[in-house]
Amino acid sequence: xxxxxxxxxxxxxxxxxxxxxxxxxxxxxxxxxxxxxxxxxxxxxxxxxxxxxxxxxxxxxxxxxxxxxxxxxxxxxxxxxxxxxxxxxxxxxxxxxxxxxxxxxxxxxxxxxxxxxxxxxxxxxxxxxxxxxxxxxxxxxxxxxxxxxxxxxxxxxxxxxxxxxxxxxxxxxxxxxxxxxxxxxxxxxxxxxxxxxxxxxxxxxxxxxxxxxxxxxxxxxxxxxxxxxxxxxxxxxxxxxxxxxxxxxxxxxxxxxxxxxxxxxxxxxxxxxxxxxxxxxxxxxxxxxxxxxxxxxxxxxxxxxxxxxxxxxxxxxxxxxxxxxxxxxxxxxxxxxxxxxxxxxxxxxxxxxxxxxxxxxxxxxxxxxxxxxxxxxxxxxxxxxxxxxxxxxxxxxxxxxxxxxxxxxxxxxxxxxxxxxxxxxxxxxxxxxxxxxxxxxxxxx
Amino acid sequence: xxxxxxxxxxxxxxxxxxxxxxxxxxxxxxxxxxxxxxxxxxxxxxxxxxxxxxxxxxxxxxxxxxxxxxxxxxxxxxxxxxxxxxxxxxxxxxxxxxxxxxxxxxxxxxxxxxxxxxxxxxxxxxxxxxxxxxxxxxxxxxxxxxxxxxxxxxxxxxxxxxxxxxxxxxxxxxxxxxxxxxxxxxxxxxxxxxxxxxxxxxxxxxxxxxxxxxxxxxxxxxxxxxxxxxxxxxxxxxxxxxxxxxxxxxxxxxxxxxxxxxxxxxxxxxxxxxxxxxxxxxxxxxxxxxxxxxxxxxxxxxxxxxxxxxxxxxxxxxxxxxxxxxxxxxxxxxxxxxxxxxxxxxxxxxxxxxxxxxxxxxxxxxxxxxxxxx
Numbered sequence: 099x100x101x102x103x104x105x106x107x108x109x110x111x112x113x114x115x116x117x118x119x120x121x122x123x124x125x126x127x128x129x130x131x132x133x134x135x136x137x138x139x140x141x142x143x144x145x146x147x148x149x150x151x152x153x154x155x156x157x158x159x160x161x162x163x164x165x166x167x168x169x170x171x172x173x174x175x176x177x178x179x180x181x182x183x184x185x186x187x188x189x190x191x192x193x194x195x196x197x198x199x200x201x202x203x204x205x206x207x208x209x210x211x212x213x214x215x216x217x218x219x220x221x222x223x224x225x226x227x228x229x230x231x232x233x234x235x236x237x238x239x240x241x242x243x244x245x246x247x248x249x250x251x252x253x254x255x256x257x258x259x260x261x262x263x264x265x266x267x268x269x270x271x272x273x274x275x276x277x278x279x280x281x282x283x284x285x286x287x288x289x290x291x292x293x294x295x296x297x298x299x300x301x302x303x304x305x306x307x308x309x310x311x312x313x314x315x316x317x318x319x320x321x322x323x324x325x326x327x328x329x330x331x332x333x334x335x336x337x338x339x340x341x342x343x344x345x346x347x348x349x350x351x352x353x354x355x356x357x358x359x360x361x362x363x364x365x366x367x368x369x370x371x372x373x374x375x376x377x378x379x380x381x382x383x384x385x386x387x388x389x390x391x392x393x394x395x396x397x398x399x400x401x402x403x404x405x406x407x408x409x410x411x412x413x414x415x416x417x418x419x420x421x422x423x424x425x426x427x428x429x430x431x432x433x434x435x436x437x438x439x440x441x442x443x444x445x446x447x448x449x450x451x452x453x454x455x456x457x458x459x460x461x462x463x464x465x466x467x468x469x470x471x472x473x474x475x476x477x478x479x480x481x482x483x484x485x486x487x488x489x490x491x492x493x494x495x496x497x498x499x500x501x502x503x504x505x506x507x508x509x510x511x512x513x514x515x516x517x518x519x520x521x522x523x524x525x526x527x528x529x530x531x532x533x534x535x536x537x538x539x540x541x542x543x
Numbered sequence: 544x545x546x547x548x549x550x551x552x553x554x555x556x557x558x559x560x561x562x563x564x565x566x567x568x569x570x571x572x573x574x575x576x577x578x579x580x581x582x583x584x585x586x587x588x589x590x591x592x593x594x595x596x597x598x599x600x601x602x603x604x605x606x607x608x609x610x611x612x613x614x615x616x617x618x619x620x621x622x623x624x625x626x627x628x629x630x631x632x633x634x635x636x637x638x639x640x641x642x643x644x645x646x647x648x649x650x651x652x653x654x655x656x657x658x659x660x661x662x663x664x665x666x667x668x669x670x671x672x673x674x675x676x677x678x679x680x681x682x683x684x685x686x687x688x689x690x691x692x693x694x695x696x697x698x699x700x701x702x703x704x705x706x707x708x709x710x711x712x713x714x715x716x717x718x719x720x721x722x723x724x725x726x727x728x729x730x731x732x733x734x735x736x737x738x739x740x741x742x743x744x745x746x747x748x749x750x751x752x753x754x755x756x757x758x759x760x761x762x763x764x765x766x767x768x769x770x771x772x773x774x775x776x777x778x779x780x781x782x783x784x785x786x787x788x789x790x791x792x793x794x795x796x797x798x799x800x801x802x803x804x805x806x807x808x809x810x811x812x813x814x815x816x817x818x819x820x821x822x823x824x825x826x827x828x829x830x831x832x833x834x835x836x837x838x839x840x841x842x843x844x845x846x847x848x849x850x851x852x853x854x855x856x857x858x859x860x861x862x863x864x865x866x867x868x869x870x871x872x873x874x875x876x877x878x879x880x881x882x883x884x885x886x887x888x889x890x891x892x893x894x895x896x897x898x899x900x901x902x903x904x905x906x907x908x909x910x911x912x913x914x915x916x917x
Contacts, residue, residue, distance in 0.1 A: 145761055147608075150771075158768075158779060163761050165611065166770040167604070168630055174601045178608020178616075181592050182566060183762040186612070203604075206597040337592070344587040356545025386719065390548045393721050399548060401719040407658075426828040428718055429904040 107134040107141060108159050116155045120304075122272040122297020126219055127156045130189070132278035133285060134162075137187075144187045147176040149200075151193035152226050153219035170200030173207050176214040184337040187285060188214040195224040197255060198233035204255075207290055208264035213335040215285045216292040218255060221299035222309075229302030236317055240306045252321060255294045260329035265289035267329035269318075272297040273311055289335045355518055359396035363507035368421035370430035371500075372450065374443030375493065378410040381439070384493030385416030387528075391515035392420040395507040400428045404446070413446040420506060435504060436473070437496045438462035439480065444469075461500050463492070476503065478542065483534045491531035498535020509536050546723050551689040551715040552619075555645055556581035557724060558693030559617050563732060564643070565591025566614035568605035570598055570624060573657045574713040575647035578619035599627035607631060610640050611769055613760035615697055619645035622664050623654060625671060632706060633672035634771045636794060639747060639756065641700035641735055643693065645709040647716035650902045659902035660713035662824055662875040666882070668708050669853050676791070677798040679805055680708035680853040682824045686720040691727050692807075692850060698733040699805065703797055704755050710852060712875065714825040714904060738765055746778040752792045753800035798854055806856030809848040810863065813838065816845040818916060819867040821860065821884055823849040826873045826905050833873075833910035842916055855883050864892060871914035873897035873905045 108131045117123045144162035148154035150169035157164035167175045176190040223241050224230045231241040231248050238247040256267045266287045270280050284291040298304035375381045382403050389399035400419045406412040417430050438444050444466055454473035463480040484492040501509045516528045567582035586593035596602040606616040625646050635642050650661035668680050683689040696707040736757040738744050746768050748756045759765035768778035775781045822830040827848040834846045847863040872881045878896040885894045897913040911917050
């Protein structure tokens with residue numbers, strides 16, 4: 099079976115092109131049709147993506163797929179389609195107005211090299227909404243919003259996308275005889291390709307500024323913008339690179355082991371534990387292991403963390419709840435246990451420490467200044483005990499003391515969980531710290 | 544068998560993957576960023592692609608394109624990002640695009656308290672885009688529910704060809720809990736209805752208003768059309784008021800006609816209760832404690848927990864209100880779902896909000912005190 103030859107990709111039924119007499123869009127749309135005829139793609143594998151602007155009316159005239167979206171966002175839909183189905187030919191048509199509101203998409207699609215083709219119908223103003231100035235309006239250009247001439251500089255779309263890393267960039271006009279060929283070359287690029295097509299808006303810009311064909315070329319010269327091929331920097335397309343990076347990197351993925359309850363806890367009611375220290379003391383990961391070991395004792399557990407946006411500076415406070423029953427309310431209004439590991443942590447939890455009842459216990463490094471509290475306070479040389487083991491092990495020294503003294507659950511459960519989750523060398527140090535903490539309690543009581 | 548200790552955001556990512564999510568686009572924002580992190584790792588393992596977009600507008604644009612090319616797509620953000628999603632949410636509704644949108648709410652307005660929780664986007668979700676058409680929104684209360692309801696959200700998005708919101712908050716999203724996800728019973732996976740080769744194809748074809756049209760994926764065997772502009776069932780622009788109203792009725796009816804199917808609620812009713820608590824999300828867990836304490840003190844109290852917030856599970860709410868004198872509605876906002884309950888409450892039933900938005904959880908003690916349950 100031979101594949102049919104398409105003589106046109108435009109609809110042969112009665113929908114006429116909607117443009118004003120003399121509008122460059124008509125020329126451009128027909129040139130796009132001729133470009134497709136040269137390339138002969140299966141229309142089911144072509145998507146014309148448009149957004150709001152006069153050029154956005156063109157998609158309905160094609161027999162290809164059509165995706166018509168929000169003003170300035172056609173690049174994003176085109177990228178989504180292309181990323182989902184890299185085999186598709188995805189062509190985005192947008193105006194110069196859409197290049198302004200969607201400027202970031204223009205820069206980023208060029209940088210990423212997602213293999214869509216962008217054709218900009220650049221007529222220096224917003225034709226659909228009454229001829230306001232756009233990011234490409236020449237300096238001095240008269241529009242609805244620049245009645246005394248535009249005082250802004252026009253954006254060089256080609257130089258801008260080229261600087262952002264576009265693989266293939268070309269500037270053309272609707273007067274170019276080879277426009278279909280240029281568009282076909284753009285569509286054939288495996289990576290991102292853009293054609294900036296300069297044209298006349300007969301409704302507004304060309305009328306107000308007496309922009310005839312010869313003036314258009316004069317304008318190019320006066321702006322100092324390059325005509326023809328502006329960038330040609332072929333490199334692998336995004337999807338190919340993405341999937342190659344995944345294939346090369348997936349060996350490093352590893353999953354955490356599951357927790358099988360194999361210990362028994364003595365704790366009979368929901369208990370709230372605050373671990374208050376400094377960023378850099380491994381507070382969060384230490385707290386997670388405390389909770390995970392609780393789960394290994396068939397307890398329910400929750401954890402919330404409070405820390406500034408920076409790392410290794412300021413406070414780090416972890417809130418752990420352990421309970422033999424399902425935990426509903428995850429707030430800790432009054433902690434049963436508070437572990438103070440640094441002055442940053444004390445500062446952050448000062449109000450909480452000060453309002454603790456006599457039934458609560460504070461395990462604090464002996465060197466810290468605590469506010470007055472009704473709670474039982476155990477001052478222990480936690481930092482000193484950690485010194486011989488490793489600076490980062492202070493948290494486990496404290497948890498060794500907490501578990502040995504409170505009897506929440508067996509210290510062995512935490513040791514076993516540490517062995518299951520940490521690498522051998524780190525686990526050795528953590529378990530040593532745990533034992534040292536338990537020993538501190540035994541020697542002081 | 545065996546437990547894990549994971550946060551709600553991880554459960555959302557894994558629920559999405561279990562549902563077959565194979566496209567994700569997102570932009571970093573606290574407290575939703577970890578969904579982006581998990582999806583960057585999990586999506587390619589699920590046979591798909593995940594991308595960090597240049598902003599929230601692009602995140603939605605990428606998802607809409609991918610979803611219409613046949614992917615199961617998801618994006619995730621927090622309040623400020625929802626503002627940037629707004630216009631494309633309208634497009635998703637109008638284009639009948641299956642899509643899951645996660646909002647891990649944080650305290651606002653504006654940048655607000657980025658790392659702190661609130662439930663301030665409840666009505667924003669319902670009225671989050673121009674045109675005022677209905678949406679579907681589910682609200683998980685636990686890490687396990689975050690997994691299950693995200694999975695369910697994909698099924699609903701596919702079944703109803705519409706964006707479905709997971710409306711959670713910092714206090715579920717980044718709180719770790721013990722879970723056994725393998726033990727969670729997941730319903731059968733739903734795939735969108737696709738056109739058979741011999742069907743009469745119209746991108747939005749329906750004969751009854753509430754009917755959900757089959758879809759032709761971009762790049763498949765049919766020529767697909769999609770448009771943000773007012774269109775007829777063939778996705779061609781129209782200015783005919785009759786055709787326009789028919790499409791609007793259709794978007795509305797396919798959600799409202801399914802309201803009872805969509806209503807996920809949990810009851811904890813007590814015979815002879817004079818008070819009913821209606822809650823959702825993280826606050827439903829404070830409510831559970833308050834209800835237990837009130838009952839222990841001899842009060843008769845019922846509780847209705849809503850997992851579906853939009854469309855409002857009206858029948859379940861009306862049934863639960865039958866016979867009570869007072870309805871207590873605790874929320875981490877200034878009384879948003881309260882408006883729906885006030886709208887539905889029969890004459891003579893007092894509706895009391897327990898409202899605050901100071902970044903802290905509504906506590907059981909506050910519900911007892913302000914809810915008149917002491």
